[in-house]
Amino acid sequence: MISHGVWQHYGTxxxxxxxxxxxxxPAKMVWIFSGIRLAWGVGWLGRVLRTxxxxxxxxxxxxxxxLDAARFCRxxxxxxIWCDGACSEPQGRxxxxxxxxxxxxxxxxxxxxxxxxxxxxxxxxxxxxxRAKRLFDAQKVGHGGTLDPLATGLLPxxxxxxxxxxxxxxxxxxxxRFTLKLGESRDSDDADGNVTGHxxxxxxxxxxxxxxxxxxxxxxxxxxxxxxxxxxxxxxxxMARDGxxxxxxxxxxxxxxxxxxxxxxxxxxxxxxxxxKGVYMRALARDVALACGTLGHIIAxxxxxxxxxxxxxxxxxxxxxxxxxxxxxxxxxLRPVATALADIPALALTADEAASLLHGQALSLVDxxxxxxxxxxxxxxxxxxxxxxxxxxxxxxxLLRPVRIL
Numbered sequence: 001m002i003s004h005g006v007w008q009h010y011g012t013x014x015x016x017x018x019x020x021x022x023x024x025x026p027a028k029m030v031w032i033f034s035g036i037r038l039a040w041g042v043g044w045l046g047r048v049l050r051t052x053x054x055x056x057x058x059x060x061x062x063x064x065x066x067l068d069a070a071r072f073c074r075x076x077x078x079x080x081i082w083c084d085g086a087c088s089e090p091q092g093r094x095x096x097x098x099x100x101x102x103x104x105x106x107x108x109x110x111x112x113x114x115x116x117x118x119x120x121x122x123x124x125x126x127x128x129x130x131r132a133k134r135l136f137d138a139q140k141v142g143h144g145g146t147l148d149p150l151a152t153g154l155l156p157x158x159x160x161x162x163x164x165x166x167x168x169x170x171x172x173x174x175x176x177r178f179t180l181k182l183g184e185s186r187d188s189d190d191a192d193g194n195v196t197g198h199x200x201x202x203x204x205x206x207x208x209x210x211x212x213x214x215x216x217x218x219x220x221x222x223x224x225x226x227x228x229x230x231x232x233x234x235x236x237x238x239m240a241r242d243g244x245x246x247x248x249x250x251x252x253x254x255x256x257x258x259x260x261x262x263x264x265x266x267x268x269x270x271x272x273x274x275x276x277k278g279v280y281m282r283a284l285a286r287d288v289a290l291a292c293g294t295l296g297h298i299i300a301x302x303x304x305x306x307x308x309x310x311x312x313x314x315x316x317x318x319x320x321x322x323x324x325x326x327x328x329x330x331x332x333x334l335r336p337v338a339t340a341l342a343d344i345p346a347l348a349l350t351a352d353e354a355a356s357l358l359h360g361q362a363l364s365l366v367d368x369x370x371x372x373x374x375x376x377x378x379x380x381x382x383x384x385x386x387x388x389x390x391x392x393x394x395x396x397x398x399l400l401r402p403v404r405i406l
Contacts, residue, residue, distance in 0.1 A: 108139040112160035113334025118314040119147050119155040128317070132157050135321045135329040144169040144340075145277070145306055146228070150190050153303030154314055156340070164404055165340040168380065168392065172307025172343055173256070176273045178298050180285045183267055185295035187240065188226040189282035193297070202266050203292035211291035212258045215284060220250035224282045253279045268299070308342040337406060338389035344382040345373035347393070347400070354385035362399040 115136075119128055125146045133141040142163045144156035153176075158166050182202055186193035203211075223229055225245040226237045239246050257274035264270060273284060282298050289296025304311055313335070321327040348371055353363055365372060375381060375395065380403065383390040391405040 108133065108137045109331075110139050110160055111136060111331045111334065112162055112337055113331070114162050114309075114337065114339050115157040115159065115320075115334050116309050116313040116315065117155045117157055117320075118311075118316045119152055120317065121152050122149055124149050125155060128155055129157060131317065132320070132329075135327060136331065136334075137328065142166055145174070145303075147303060148190065148192075148282075148301065150192055150298070151301040151303065153301075154306050154309055154311065155303075156306055156309050158340075159334060160337075161406060162337045162340065164406060165337060165392075168344065169307040169309070169340045170277050173305065174275055174277070174279075174303065174307075175305040176275070176281050177261065177302050177304060178271055178273070178281050178285060179264070179300035180269050180271060180288065180296050181267055181299045182269070182289055182294055182296045184297060185286070185289075186297045187245070188297075189224045189280075189286045190298045190301070193226065197295050199294040201292070201294035203294060205260065205263050205269075207292050208260050208263075208269060208288065211288055212260070214291065215287055216255050216258045219253050219255060221253040221280065221283050221287070222250050223248050223280050224286075227280065251278070255279060255284070258284070272304075308340065338382075341382050341389060341392070344380050344392070345375050346382045346384050347371060347373055349383055349385045349390070351385065354383070354390055357383055357390055357393070357400075357402055358405060360402055360405070362401045365395065365398050365400060368400060 115132060117128055117132065119125070125143050129141050129143050132138070136159065138159050140160055140163060142158045144158060144166050147153065147155055156169055158169075181191075183199050184195060185197040185199075187196050188194075223236070225240045225248065227248070229236045229248060231239060231246040231248070236246050236248060254276040255273060256276070257272070259272055260269060261272050262270040271285070271288070273279070273281060281301055285296055285298045315333065320333060321329040347368070349357065349363075349368075353367070357363060372395070373381060377395050379394070381393045381395060381400070383393050383400075383402070389406055392403045393400050394403055395401075
C-alpha cells in the first residue's frame with residue numbers, strides 16, 4: 001500500500017492528486033515505481049539503524065566506566081546511555097545502561113565448597129537447599145543425593161564449583177539405617193502413605209536374617225510407586241497421587257551389605273544397609289517383609305554416610321544460623337571443594353604437566369611412569385599439583401585424559 005505522502009510527492013510533479021487521475025498505463029507505472037523505490041529505501045535505512053544499535057556492547061557503570069566517553073543511542077532508545085567500551089568491567093550485554101545493574105544478574109555471592117547438613121525430618125531436600133542458599137547468600141547450590149521428607153541424616157550441599165564434583169559424591173558408597181514396621185503395608189512404603197493391607201504374620205529374627213542374602217549383591221529392584229521416576233514423561237508420584245499408580249519395571253541395584261541390627265519388638269526391627277546409588281530403602285524394607293511372608297513399611301530412615309562424608313562431618317540447620325529471615329551464615333563453615341574427591345586415587349603432576357592439563361591436553365602415561373596410582377583403565381583419577389586439585393582425569397589408551405577441570 002502506497003502512503004498518502006508518496007502520492008502527494010508524485011502529485012506535485014505530475015499534477016495528479018490521486019491514482020484515479022493517472023491517465024494511461026505509463027503514468028500509473030511511474031506512480032507505482034516511485035512508491036516501491038521509497039518503501040525500499042525506508043526499509044534499507046531501518047535495517048542499517050537496527051544493525052548499528054546492536055553493535056553497541058553494554059558495559060557496567062562501575063568505577064572503571066568513563067561516562068564522559070559514553071555516547072547516546074537515540075536511534076534505538078532515546079536518552080539511553082551506551083558505554084563505548086572504555087569500561088574495565090564489561091558485562092557483555094547488548095542493552096542500554098540506565099541503572100548500572102545488568103539485565104540478568106545472578107543473585108548472591110560466588111562462594112565455593114561443601115556443606116554437610118544433618119537434614120531434619122519433615123523437610124524436603126529442595127527446601128534444605130533453598131534455606132542454605134538464602135543463609136549463605138550463594139549464587140549456586142545443589143545437593144548430592146535426594147532424601148525423602150521422612151528421612152534424616154547426611155545431605156551434602158555443593159556450593160559454586162563444588163557442583164562439578166556432585167556426580168563423584170553420588171557414585172560413592174552410601175550407608176543407611178532404617179526401622180521396619182511389620183504387619184502393615186502402605187502405598188508409599190513409608191509412614192507418610194495410606195494403609196493398604198494388614199498381616200498377622202510376625203517373622204522371627206532368624207527368618208529375617210535368612211531373607212537378607214537374596215537382597216544382597218547385584219539385584220533387580222522394583223522402585224516404589226511414589227518415586228521421582230518418569231513414566232511416559234510423567235512423574236510416578238504424580239500418577240500415584242492421581243489414583244493411577246504405575247507399574248514400574250525392575251531396575252538393577254547394588255547392595256554391598258544388608259544386616260539386622262536390632263529387633264526392637266515383635267512389630268519393629270532395625271536394619272543397616274551399605275549400597276551404591278539408586279537403591280530405594282523403602283523398596284528393600286517392603287521386599288524383606290514380603291520375603292518373610294508378611295507386610296511392612298519404613299517408619300524411620302537415616303543416612304549415615306555419602307561417599308567420603310560421615311556423620312562426624314554433619315551440622316544441623318539451627319547451628320548454621322538461627323531460623324530467622326535476616327540471619328546469615330559464614331562461608332567458613334564450608335569444606336574445600338576437593339573434600340568430595342578424597343576417595344579418588346591421586347596423581348601428582350609437575351607444573352608444566354599441570355599447565356598442559358588445564359588447557360585440555362592429554363598427557364602420555366609414559367612420562368608419568370612411577371606416579372600412576374593402582375587403578376583400572378577408565379576409572380577416575382584425581383590430578384594434583386602442589387597440593388592443589390586440578391581436576392578429574394581418566395586413564396585411557398595410554399593417555400591421561402582430562403574429564404572435569406576444577
